[in-house]
């Protein structure tokens with residue numbers, strides 16, 4: 617679709633309920649400048665946003681953060697999503713959740729829980745999270761999710777310190793009763809960009825991880841679904857980031873700004889509208905930030921005439937900007953990009969320094 621084509625309907629809403637979080641993961645995708653608690657949207661505004669999202673065609677809401685359980689009104693928010701007819705997925709660190717609060721969320725209509733696990737080695741997991749005891753609490757709450765009969769996805773963020781333990785992390789997810797595991801290589805935005813040289817795996821590690829995933833898929837077929845993609849900097853083609861800018865999803869920040877993707881604020885000059893002043897339908901249809909890279913009319917070469925342009929939409933706009941300084945450039949992860957050599961060079965830059973932990 618070109619920018620002049622008909623407007624697509626979004627399918628997903630990422631609701632960043634708060635930027636507050638007890639953990640300090642050095643790969644956090646939240647921005648370096650976090651929204652403050654006293655500027656967070658209230659319950660009634662979120663409930664309105666959920667109703668407007670459902671009217672727009674959104675099917676799923678991902679309740680995320682920061683740590684969404686830091687919001688005392690989380691059960692009311694889950695109920696509001698449920699009453700709006702949305703499928704609700706809680707993306708949580710599990711730290712800050714108790715069996716009681718989880719039971720309350722299930723009663724409010726929560727449909728699915730996604731818990732992040734930092735490593736299968738507990739000491740390493742707590743070190744990565746910057747929170748002693750986090751791993752034990754995550755395991756306990758995972759058990760409670762399964763007891764309540766809610767589907768559980770375990771999300772593992774993989775990087776140089778834990779990429780060698782993919783097999784034991786998948787075994788851990790199985791033992792916790794997860795039906796799905798998402799192996800997500802660190803993406804270099806926000807805090808992860810700051811820690812890139814410390815997090816970056818080697819080519820050998822990535823090749824071995826790909827072999828491990830294939831082996832584990834065959835071994836556990838029918839028992840657990842394993843989702844994994846090759847990490848950006850080692851891929852030949854880029855990912856269709858967020859399913860294409862302004863095409864599939866919206867992201868609402870704790871303070872109500874609506875972004876086409878979680879990192880969009882890194883691109884200078886984009887004008888983001890806020891749900892406090894505009895309806896979601898208005899924002900989806902008319903906000904300058906959504907219009908900026910929707911479709912393919914904004915593209916320049918090599919994307920403009922590329923056969924894959926309707927498949928990957930030129931890759932990630934934020935990554936294109938971060939690495940080349942031009943948000944309209946091809947994502948340099950693509951081997952057809954004139955700046956692709958830069959990615960190969962950055963993938964070689966590794967440092968064994970301590971993490972810069974995310975701070976709130």
Ligand code: SF4
Pocket residue numbers: 853854918919920922923924925926928929930931946947950951952953
């Ligand atoms: Fe995708 Fe652009 Fe690369 Fe073609 S040139 S594969 S559209 S990023």
Ligand code: FES
Pocket residue numbers: 805857858861877878879880931932933934935
């Ligand atoms: Fe913004 Fe990919 S993270 S387009």
